Amino acid sequence: MEYINGGVCAAKGFRAAGIYAGVKEGGDPSKKDLALILSDAECTAAAMYTTNRVKAAPIYVTMAHLEDECAWGVIANSGNANACAPNSHENAELMCEAAAKATGRSARDFVVCSTGVIGPELNVQAIVDAAPALSEALRADAEGSTAAAEAIMTTDTVKKEVAVQVELGGKVVTLGGIAKGSGMIHPNMGTMLCFLTSDCAISPDMLSAVLHEVVPRTFNRVTVDGDTSTNDTCAILCNGLAGNPLIEWKDSSYAAFKAALTQVLTHLSRAMAADGEGASRLITCTVHGSRSEEAAERLSKAIVASSLVKAAMFGADANWGRVLCAMGYSKAPFRPEHVDIKFASVAGELPVCEKGAQIPFDEDKAKEILSQNEVIIDVNVNEGDNYATCWGCDLTYDYVKINGDYRT
Amino acid sequence: MEYINGGVCAAKGFRAAGIYAGVKEGGDPSKKDLALILSDAECTAAAMYTTNRVKAAPIYVTMAHLEDECAWGVIANSGNANACAPNSHENAELMCEAAAKATGRSARDFVVCSTGVIGPELNVQAIVDAAPALSEALRADAEGSTAAAEAIMTTDTVKKEVAVQVELGGKVVTLGGIAKGSGMIHPNMGTMLCFLTSDCAISPDMLSAVLHEVVPRTFNRVTVDGDTSTNDTCAILCNGLAGNPLIEWKDSSYAAFKAALTQVLTHLSRAMAADGEGASRLITCTVHGSRSEEAAERLSKAIVASSLVKAAMFGADANWGRVLCAMGYSKAPFRPEHVDIKFASVAGELPVCEKGAQIPFDEDKAKEILSQNEVIIDVNVNEGDNYATCWGCDLTYDYVKINGDYRT
Numbered sequence: 001m002e003y004i005n006g007g008v009c010a011a012k013g014f015r016a017a018g019i020y021a022g023v024k025e026g027g028d029p030s031k032k033d034l035a036l037i038l039s040d041a042e043c044t045a046a047a048m049y050t051t052n053r054v055k056a057a058p059i060y061v062t063m064a065h066l067e068d069e070c071a072w073g074v075i076a077n078s079g080n081a082n083a084c085a086p087n088s089h090e091n092a093e094l095m096c097e098a099a100a101k102a103t104g105r106s107a108r109d110f111v112v113c114s115t116g117v118i119g120p121e122l123n124v125q126a127i128v129d130a131a132p133a134l135s136e137a138l139r140a141d142a143e144g145s146t147a148a149a150e151a152i153m154t155t156d157t158v159k160k161e162v163a164v165q166v167e168l169g170g171k172v173v174t175l176g177g178i179a180k181g182s183g184m185i186h187p188n189m190g191t192m193l194c195f196l197t198s199d200c201a202i203s204p205d206m207l208s209a210v211l212h213e214v215v216p217r218t219f220n221r222v223t224v225d226g227d228t229s230t231n232d233t234c235a236i237l238c239n240g241l242a243g244n245p246l247i248e249w250k251d252s253s254y255a256a257f258k259a260a261l262t263q264v265l266t267h268l269s270r271a272m273a274a275d276g277e278g279a280s281r282l283i284t285c286t287v288h289g290s291r292s293e294e295a296a297e298r299l300s301k302a303i304v305a306s307s308l309v310k311a312a313m314f315g316a317d318a319n320w321g322r323v324l325c326a327m328g329y330s331k332a333p334f335r336p337e338h339v340d341i342k343f344a345s346v347a348g349e350l351p352v353c354e355k356g357a358q359i360p361f362d363e364d365k366a367k368e369i370l371s372q373n374e375v376i377i378d379v380n381v382n383e384g385d386n387y388a389t390c391w392g393c394d395l396t397y398d399y400v401k402i403n404g405d406y407r408t
Numbered sequence: 409m410e411y412i413n414g415g416v417c418a419a420k421g422f423r424a425a426g427i428y429a430g431v432k433e434g435g436d437p438s439k440k441d442l443a444l445i446l447s448d449a450e451c452t453a454a455a456m457y458t459t460n461r462v463k464a465a466p467i468y469v470t471m472a473h474l475e476d477e478c479a480w481g482v483i484a485n486s487g488n489a490n491a492c493a494p495n496s497h498e499n500a501e502l503m504c505e506a507a508a509k510a511t512g513r514s515a516r517d518f519v520v521c522s523t524g525v526i527g528p529e530l531n532v533q534a535i536v537d538a539a540p541a542l543s544e545a546l547r548a549d550a551e552g553s554t555a556a557a558e559a560i561m562t563t564d565t566v567k568k569e570v571a572v573q574v575e576l577g578g579k580v581v582t583l584g585g586i587a588k589g590s591g592m593i594h595p596n597m598g599t600m601l602c603f604l605t606s607d608c609a610i611s612p613d614m615l616s617a618v619l620h621e622v623v624p625r626t627f628n629r630v631t632v633d634g635d636t637s638t639n640d641t642c643a644i645l646c647n648g649l650a651g652n653p654l655i656e657w658k659d660s661s662y663a664a665f666k667a668a669l670t671q672v673l674t675h676l677s678r679a680m681a682a683d684g685e686g687a688s689r690l691i692t693c694t695v696h697g698s699r700s701e702e703a704a705e706r707l708s709k710a711i712v713a714s715s716l717v718k719a720a721m722f723g724a725d726a727n728w729g730r731v732l733c734a735m736g737y738s739k740a741p742f743r744p745e746h747v748d749i750k751f752a753s754v755a756g757e758l759p760v761c762e763k764g765a766q767i768p769f770d771e772d773k774a775k776e777i778l779s780q781n782e783v784i785i786d787v788n789v790n791e792g793d794n795y796a797t798c799w800g801c802d803l804t805y806d807y808v809k810i811n812g813d814y815r816t
Contacts (some may be wrong), residue, residue, distance in 0.1 A: 028673055048812040053738075053739075054733055054736030084729055084764055084765055084766065086742065086763060086766070117589065119728065119729040119761070120766060121766075230732075230736060308811055311807070311812050313811045319526075321492055321638075324526065324638075327462065358492065358494070395811075397805045397809075399719070400719055400722060400804060400807075400808060403803075
């Protein structure tokens with residue numbers, strides 16, 4: 001398996017575009033806010049959505065459009081979440097109709113997503129007016145993907161794109177994706193927008209199955225702030241143009257495609273955590289030696305979600321007691337007196353706690369290790385063979401700044 | 409029922425003291441770090457502890473000492489949590505022995521608590537050395553209570569003391585308390601240290617019952633940062649010197665004592681939330697119109713615990729969408745399309761959402777309302793008659809600053 005360029009345009013038969021439509025009043029014309037992804041052939045499609053009881057209208061519209069497990073494209077805007085807003089359902093449908101009209105397809109062929117502030121009515125006229133230019137701007141190369149990736153960004157500081165290739169049944173299959181993250185990010189599906197495209201030939205059942213196997217171990221293990229958004233959507237479109245034998249069973253090709261999807265979503269998960277709102281460093285926490293993967297995941301999530309651990313990481317402070325404290329309230333089974341904790345990074349590795357109690361360590365070395373861009377919290381509960389890794393980021397002044405006045 | 413001065417010394421037969429013992433290496437001699445509360449008569453005692461699986465040694469020692477439901481006093485230190493630390497159990501026992509020796513009682517007569525950093529070994533010798541002076545400093549007046557309240561503070565910026573009087577069976581009964589809060593505060597018992605004293609005559613069963621009835625509706629409804637500490641303890645000592653008829657049943661005297669306890673713990677809960685680490689304002693969130701009190705509590709807790717809501721409150725930003733979003737992931741039942749949301753404070757009241765959607769409102773008025781020291785988030789889910797109130801605080805630069813480098 002290897003990484004290649006091109007994001008959502010890497011797979012055969014996909015084009016993408018991103019332009020400025022003026023979704024947000026007084027928006028910055030240099031910030032694209034409308035994205036389109038279109039396939040040259042009909043796609044098998046699957047999606048996963050936020051578990052939040054309050055779901056934005058585009059989610060319900062997308063659910064309806066994917067009832068037939070088919071799609072041709074995605075239309076998405078930033079600048080407004082179209083959630084809990086007047087005429088939200090109608091406006092989500094109008095977005096799909098605008099995309100359909102501009103591309104010669106039907107409204108039901110589209111996945112639709114919105115991201116931005118909750119509450120205000122969506123300026124759908126700006127989107128309708130921009131749709132023809134958006135369709136004109138479609139490109140099959142890396143620039144198309146990048147434009148779409150930029151158009152869905154909100155408080156993200158870097159675009160998130162990735163693509164990989166694998167060989168399935170003698171054919172090269174490509175899988176690529178773009179995503180946006182930043183705030184309102186917490187394990188429990190979606191936790192962001194992510195659009196994936198592939199030229200793989202795969203049945204609707206197998207596509208849905210593989211998405212539901214991989215998302216819980218990737219996106220659902222990212223936390224930025226514990227707030228699960230109203231709009232989270234992860235959608236995958238596969239047009240079959242790679243010409244591989246159709247994946248209909250959980251065979252070796254399924255396993256290879258699953259590995260590719262895992263690699264793509266792990267990459268995007270790490271990118272989302274590293275670019276969490278205000279983040280200055282990525283925190284990777286692995287809990288191993290657990291009796292079950294579920295327990296390991298729960299412990300690891302509690303650690304990366306703890307405000308006190310996150311603040312300590314911001315300060316490069318080896319306050320491991322907060323790690324053990326977070327494990328304690330996670331409700332997962334473990335014995336505190338068996339726990340070993342290490343901090344690690346490119347600057348080295350440092351055990352700080354053995355059998356649940358502090359061991360002497362060099363504070364200067366700890367500071368050096370914890371000052372790197374990626375910090376690893378490595379916990380062994382010494383009770384079994386299962387493990388899980390979750391990703392998060394530190395809690396910084398900038399998180400408070402960004403969210404203290406997001407609407408204005 | 410009326411508020412009076414005196415805190416834990418308000419009730420008959422209680423003395424208290426707080427002095428500097430030098431628990432923390434390089435500590436500030438002007439910051440008291442060792443507290444003692446002592447009754448002139450044997451007390452019926454009850455306590456509630458953190459639900460964290462990782463419990464500090466003093467909690468296990470206190471549990472053992474309260475097996476007989478009797479106590480004479482409390483010894484507590486700040487500057488070190490005596491949790492996950494070498495010799496923690498032995499050191500907690502040594503603290504009780506030191507208190508016993510200095511006061512002529514037995515070690516098992518004492519509740520013991522510690523608060524501070526997790527991990528390092530407790531400097532118990534400093535406490536043993538200071539115990540005689542601590543006992544010498546015991547006073548039966550308000551100054552004694554204040555000294556004890558100051559000695560248990562960590563990052564608290566104000567001491568927390570309160571006392572009330574009620575008449576039970578023709579006798580005046582007094583109930584007072586001191587508490588510390590600030591960080592690692594989250595609903596689920598304790599969430600802090602709180603010591604309560606009363607001259608009420610009450611049976612051990614009734615004392616335990618009333619504590620378990622009131623704490624879930626007061627302290628367990630406070631959140632500062634979602635981190636449930638390893639050391640939380642709420643202990644109550646009643647020496648019976650008021651001479652009221654012994655409370656042995658859930659009669660009208662029980663109800664009156666429960667009302668007094670509710671008033672005292674509500675006062676301390678609000679004080680803890682308002683003085684949350686880095687907080688610039690108290691957030692009081694009431695969810696009413698709910699099908700059950702449990703659902704209302706869960707919704708209200710999710711709102712005051714949301715990092716995004718807390719950051720918006722810091723910025724005095726009327727971002728009500730985050731309130732609805734937090735409700736959505738709380739896992740409590742409600743219909744988003746029935747929800748009304750108002751913001752209120754001494755500056756007025758402002759509806760911002762009706763039936764789950766935004767209504768027009770004056771942004772300047774919203775800013776004025778949200779800029780006050782106490783802000784009320786008032787939510788009506790319009791489905792029933794139950795309600796619950798939770799307390800929290802905003803998320804500020806100072807929270808990040810305080811916790812970025814707490815140990816040093």
